[in-house]
Amino acid sequence: MITPASSLHVLHLIIVFLLRAPPCPADGGTWSMLLPNIGISAMHMQLLPNDRVVIYDRTDFGTSNISLPKGKCRPKSKDCSAHSVEYDVASNSVRPLMVLSNFWCSSGSLMPDGSLTQTGGNADGALVVRTYKSCDTCDWQEIQNGLVQERWYATNHFLPDGRQIIIGGRRAFTYEFFPKTPDTQKAIDFPFLVQTNDPRIENNLYPFVFLIPDGNLFIFANNRAILFDYVKNQVVRTFPTIPGDEPRNYPSTGSAVLLPMRIVQGTVATVEVLVCGGAPGSAFRHAIKGIFDGALDTCGRITISDPDPRWVMETMPMARVMGDMLLLPNGNVLIINGGSAGTAGWECGRNPVLNPLIYQPGNPVGSRFVMQAPTTIPRMYHSTAILLRDGRVLVGGSNPHDKYEFTNVFYPTELSLEEFSPSYLDSTLSGLRPVIISPVNGATTMYGKQMVIKFAVSKNLNTSSVLVTMVAPSFNTHSFSMNQRLLVLHSGIPTIVRKSSNYQVTVTMPPSGNVAPKGNYILFVVHQDIPSEGIWIHIQ
Ligand SMILES: *[C@@H]1O[C@H](CO)[C@@H](O)[C@H](O)[C@H]1NC(C)=O
Ligand SMILES: *[C@@H]1O[C@H](CO)[C@@H](O)[C@H](O)[C@H]1NC(C)=O
DSSP states (O other): OOOOOOOOOHHHHHHHHHSOOHHHHHOEEEEEEEOOOSSSOOSEEEEOOOEEEEEESSSSSSSSHHHHHOGGGOOTTOOBBBEEEEETTTTEEEEEEEOSSSSSSSSEEEOSSSSSEEOOOOOTTTEEEEEEEOOTEEEOOOEEOSSSSSSSSSSEEEOTTSOOOOOOOOOEEEEEEEEEOGGGOOOEOHHHHHTTOOTTTTTBBSOEEOOOSSSSSEETTTTTEEETTTTTTTEEEEEETTTTTOOSSSSOOOOEEOOOEEEEEEOOOOOOOEOOHHHHHOHHHTTTTOOOOOOOOOOEEETTTSSSSOEEEOSSOOBBOOOOOOOEOOOOOEEEEEEEEEOHHHHHHHEEOOOOOOOOTSOOOOOEEEEEOOOOSOTTTEEEEEETSSSSSEEEOOSSSSOOOOSSSSSSSOOEEEEEEOGEEEEEEEEOOOOEESOOOOEEOTTTEEEEEEEEEESSGGOOOOOOEEEOOOOEETTETTOOOEEEEOOOOEOOOSSSSSSEEEOHHHHSSTTSEEEEEEEEEEEETEEOOEEEEEEE
């Protein structure tokens, strides 16, 4: 019998359900826990060409939850815990690494040889450059005074000549290069970072930087963007301010991607950038007083290859600050992690957004966003996400506290690693999924060269729905993925390989280092939006 009390209870459940129901159907992707405790909080992540991931946090807060190997301790310290680990995708396990100086809120880039070069950090680490070349027993190497200016919250980007450019950082209104060459020993003044800096909140840290095919850098800081010739040290173009004028960089942390670039006959005709989320300019000052402003729910998209580029604004199904934007192998953009109130910074974020979004750049405006299934773990400030070679997304970190805090706080320090599997990994689609037969993982190639890719698909192949894409593995921290780019290669029509049920397609490698700086990429064959497992290729 339904009593008034129990019918009220039912009504209450329905209301709770309605309140919790996402505003549009969440039908994509699945989550699962990979490792509940890797011993550190994953503030920075980089995938390496051997499918291991370098993960690191900071060194200056006390002990982590994983010991250094063989009873080692940090010099002149009672701290015998590790602040960096190497995660091995194949065995789903971590190995602790030793780092001496503080690489908190730093930046980095893979080098052409597949090693990670990481730059800057805080205090004793602000001028240090560290390299990590992966092997079973390898560890960090540190170069004291590798930088000429202290860099904390800077952005790095790899360059066609194999160096990286390191731009900005707190109170560092300059850029420099690494490795140093005789003509680039100094830091070079960069007034754009002064112009976009509001000294009260420094809303232009971790600028969004992309190398574009004409050889210039697109640089977005606060609410403005330029094209910059880093060779001549000249601003080539100034883009309109993003509509709404609200900041998009740390601590009003939004994110940005260079949308997939399609190469046709050796050229990229259209170059577009997408910037999503962030927080109002007032949000940081309010958050430190305990008032949490709503995050921005807009994205701005701009075709920077147009003679007269304009921002086109779109509205996301929900607002987000501290979201990560990742290019998926099929050219869609995943927007993941973050919250819907407050800003980046210790204790400054609220209302975790547990549902990722997928943005389909080729769809008409209004039908681009697809809500994804939610996780149960808030990934707030200091969380990370990177694409793995098999198409999964590795998600970690979240520590909005000065120390590791596990109880009696909003959003306890997260030591877990989860995976998000986009719906293209559903087993029901396996008949459509390409399997690359050759070349083998680790192949090398050269600019402009043709490559024959042999692959199998168990169901019928729709030859007009095959793409070959190539993704640069990015350095992820603070909601930005440095070096991230996806190229759709110029390709012929796939044909059947004689006397087999396999196919082959001939693709042309990118024309130059401005389109694809030399180094390591993951190549995918995509059929009807479903990517194969990727293979590493090295281009030079
Ligand atoms: C981390 O270590 C601290 C101190 O030993 C302990 O209190 C805490 O429960 C550990 N947390 C996790 C998630 O392992
Ligand atoms: C094959 O792919 C093309 C391009 O994506 C699409 O328009 C067409 O509907 C597909 N055909 C089938 C049978 O799925």
